Structure formats: C-alpha cells, structure tokens
Amino acid sequence: MTKRAKISRRAFGRNVGLTAAGLALLKPHYLFAAGVTPKQVEGPFYPDSDLGDTDLDLTLIQGHTDSAKGEHIFVHGQVRDSEGNPLGNATVDIWQANDAGKYRHADDPNPAPLDPNFQGWGIVQTDAEGYYRFKTIKPGAYSLEFLGGGGWRARHIHYKVSHAEHQPLTTQLYFPGDPLIEQDLEIVKAPEADRWMLMSILEEQHQSGLDIYRFDVVLAANEA
Numbered sequence: 001m002t003k004r005a006k007i008s009r010r011a012f013g014r015n016v017g018l019t020a021a022g023l024a025l026l027k028p029h030y031l032f033a034a035g036v037t038p039k040q041v042e043g044p045f046y047p048d049s050d051l052g053d054t055d056l057d058l059t060l061i062q063g064h065t066d067s068a069k070g071e072h073i074f075v076h077g078q079v080r081d082s083e084g085n086p087l088g089n090a091t092v093d094i095w096q097a098n099d100a101g102k103y104r105h106a107d108d109p110n111p112a113p114l115d116p117n118f119q120g121w122g123i124v125q126t127d128a129e130g131y132y133r134f135k136t137i138k139p140g141a142y143s144l145e146f147l148g149g150g151g152w153r154a155r156h157i158h159y160k161v162s163h164a165e166h167q168p169l170t171t172q173l174y175f176p177g178d179p180l181i182e183q184d185l186e187i188v189k190a191p192e193a194d195r196w197m198l199m200s201i202l203e204e205q206h207q208s209g210l211d212i213y214r215f216d217v218v219l220a221a222n223e224a
C-alpha cells in the first residue's frame with residue numbers, strides 16, 4: 001500500500017490527454033500537492049439504501065455468491081493535508097454507477113438495469129499513513145438525457161472525504177484515457193490548473209490481473 005506510482009509527467013499527460021502547456025502545470029500529486037483537491041458536485045444519487053454492506057469490496061455484497069458485473073478494479077490512494085502530511089483516520093465514502101451506468105437510487109430515472117450484485121457504496125477509514133483502498137468496478141458512463149440535460153457524464157466515482165481537523169470534501173475521480181472527459185460538464189467546473197488532481201493514475205496491474213488506479217486526496221485545514 002505504500003508503493004508509489006511510477007509514471008513520468010509526459011506519460012501522465014498522454015494518459016489524461018493534456019497538451020504541452022497543460023503538462024507544464026502538472027505536479028506529481030503523489031509526492032506533494034500545494035493545492036487542495038478541487039470540489040465536484042455531489043449529484044442527486046448519494047445512496048438511499050445500504051444493502052447492509054458498505055465495506056471496501058463493492059464487487060461483492062455480503063451473503064451473495066455472485067459478484068458484480070463489469071471490469072473489476074482496485075482504487076486506492078492517500079489522504080493528506082496541504083503540506084503533504086498523511087491524514088490517518090479520515091473517512092473515505094464512495095458511491096458510483098454500476099457497469100450499465102445506473103445508480104442504486106430511487107430517483108435515478110436511467111432505464112439501464114440495476115445489478116443485484118453490485119454494492120455501489122463503500123465507506124472506509126484511512127490507516128495511520130493516510131491510505132485507503134477499495135475493490136470496485138469501473139463505473140459505466142451515463143447519458144444526461146434522462147436527467148433533462150444533454151451529453152454524457154464521463155466515467156466517475158463520487159467521493160466524500162472527511163477528517164476531524166479538516167474541511168470535508170465532496171469530489172469525483174475520473175479515469176485516464178476516457179474519451180468522454182473532453183465533453184464532461186462537471187470536470188470543467190474545477191479550476192483548470194487544478195483539474196489534474198481529479199484524474200486517477202493507472203498503476204501497474206495487481207498480481208490478480210486487475211487494474212489499480214491511484215487517487216490521492218488533499219484536504220484543506222479547518223478555518224481557525
């Protein structure tokens with residue numbers, strides 16, 4: 001869990017489709033970030049039922065024998081303060097659409113099917129070094145047509161991160177190489193210079209063959 005991402009700035013820029021000018025703004029956020037992770041909208045689908053299971057493995061609901069449909073992945077990272085100090089015992093709360101782009105929420109009008117074996121919601125505490133991890137699926141993209149809008153949301157995972165001495169943050173994780181990012185109407189609400197902090201980093205594959213994405217989160221201190 002303490003392994004650092006090894007990726008060059010150029011390769012990272014390729015992953016996220018940044019121009020040379022954009023690359024100049026990149027900082028290796030797994031080493032140190034001067035700014036805090038940008039906020040993103042919570043959206044209307046924060047889970048309304050927990051299925052009795054919000055553990056770190058979203059691919060398997062307690063008591064089920066079948067696992068979730070879709071590409072299983074690991075997501076992990078470190079929660080830090082703006083000076084780079086790890087924040088242990090922070091709460092990391094994630095929720096996301098299933099493989100078909102559907103949320104388990106009574107108000108999601110998307111006609112795509114629910115996956116009875118996808119947990120869709122997980123809550124963990126960071127360890128003493130600020131690290132957290134989840135096993136989940138790569139979320140499906142979804143059309144905004146059913147929500148009265150146009151276009152598509154890029155694949156994303158919603159995050160709420162909180163820690164006793166820091167301001168809570170609601171944000172979203174995005175995936176490198178997702179062609180829908182270019183037209184996503186939420187990621188562009190983050191300041192351009194900080195947008196790279198919303199992009200997960202594809203790391204070396206796990207020994208199980210699953211992809212691992214890293215997503216670090218930097219929280220602002222409570223105001224005095």
Ligand SMILES: [Fe+2]
Binds near residue numbers: 153158
């Ligand atoms: Fe969403």
